[in-house]
Amino acid sequence: MKPYQQIPISECGEPLVSIPLEKFAVMSPHPYEKLGANYQGKSPYYLRKRVVNALLQAQTFLQQNYPGTNILIFDAYRPVAVQQFMVDYTFASVVKQQGLTPEQLSEAEKQAIWQQVYQIWAVPSENPATPPPHSTGAAVDITLIDETGAIIDMGGQIDEMSERSQPNYYAQSIDVIKQNYHQKRELLKQIMINAGFSRHPGEWWHFSLGDQMWAWETKQAIAYYGRKF
Numbered sequence: 001m002k003p004y005q006q007i008p009i010s011e012c013g014e015p016l017v018s019i020p021l022e023k024f025a026v027m028s029p030h031p032y033e034k035l036g037a038n039y040q041g042k043s044p045y046y047l048r049k050r051v052v053n054a055l056l057q058a059q060t061f062l063q064q065n066y067p068g069t070n071i072l073i074f075d076a077y078r079p080v081a082v083q084q085f086m087v088d089y090t091f092a093s094v095v096k097q098q099g100l101t102p103e104q105l106s107e108a109e110k111q112a113i114w115q116q117v118y119q120i121w122a123v124p125s126e127n128p129a130t131p132p133p134h135s136t137g138a139a140v141d142i143t144l145i146d147e148t149g150a151i152i153d154m155g156g157q158i159d160e161m162s163e164r165s166q167p168n169y170y171a172q173s174i175d176v177i178k179q180n181y182h183q184k185r186e187l188l189k190q191i192m193i194n195a196g197f198s199r200h201p202g203e204w205w206h207f208s209l210g211d212q213m214w215a216w217e218t219k220q221a222i223a224y225y226g227r228k229f
């Protein structure tokens with residue numbers, strides 16, 4: 001159990017709504033649908049109403065200060081079944097990268113890979129007290145695009161399982177390009193924090209508002225969004 005999962009949830013009942021996608025950039029096709037994730041009629045582009053409003057606020061702030069720059073939404077709502085699909089997919093990918101099959105792995109080797117997977121993915125828990133963040137409709141994975149529509153280089157890919165995913169990975173670098181990665185990550189963080197979000201301490205692209213991780217990071221006693229569906 002992660003420390004943030006100790007935070008009690010007092011579900012406020014606010015609905016999930018569709019993100020107005022015309023106001024943002026999106027990946028097409030959606031990255032997890034492309035891998036075969038089944039959303040069973042729901043959309044990865046749902047969020048809680050207040051979370052959508054806050055995301056729009058972040059977008060307005062960004063465009064007022066950096067005209068032409070835009071938020072790219074990589075992922076938002078994720079049913080627990082999709083969380084399960086993605087952790088299984090990631091486990092299988094790591095095994096494959098090692099040129100192995102699961103049957104060739106010892107229990108200890110499997111555990112080591114699961115540990116790696118759960119470093120960046122939340123456990124697909126069905127327990128209402130410990131929902132995966134994206135299953136609450138409060139979490140969103142984003143990056144930025146520039147005025148030409150190109151994805152701004154943040155010095156790492158979303159969902160990358162490496163040290164580079166740490167938000168401050170480039171903070172101390174003396175290399176100008178790497179300093180620029182850090183500045184871009186800081187810009188992303190700043191527009192989101194201004195709008196009320198908090199950032200995942202280990203992932204530069206993950207932000208949430210109102211869920212357990214947000215409550216933990218912002219020192220609130222309770223979270224107000226639990227699992228949806």
Ligand SMILES: C[C@@H](N)C(=O)N[C@H](C)C(=O)O
Pocket residue numbers: 120121122132133134139141159200203206
């Ligand atoms: C891996 C990334 N897409 C992500 O969303 N990670 C968080 C921790 C999650 O699975 O909720």
Ligand SMILES: [Zn+2]
Pocket residue numbers: 134139140141205206207
């Ligand atoms: Zn995320």
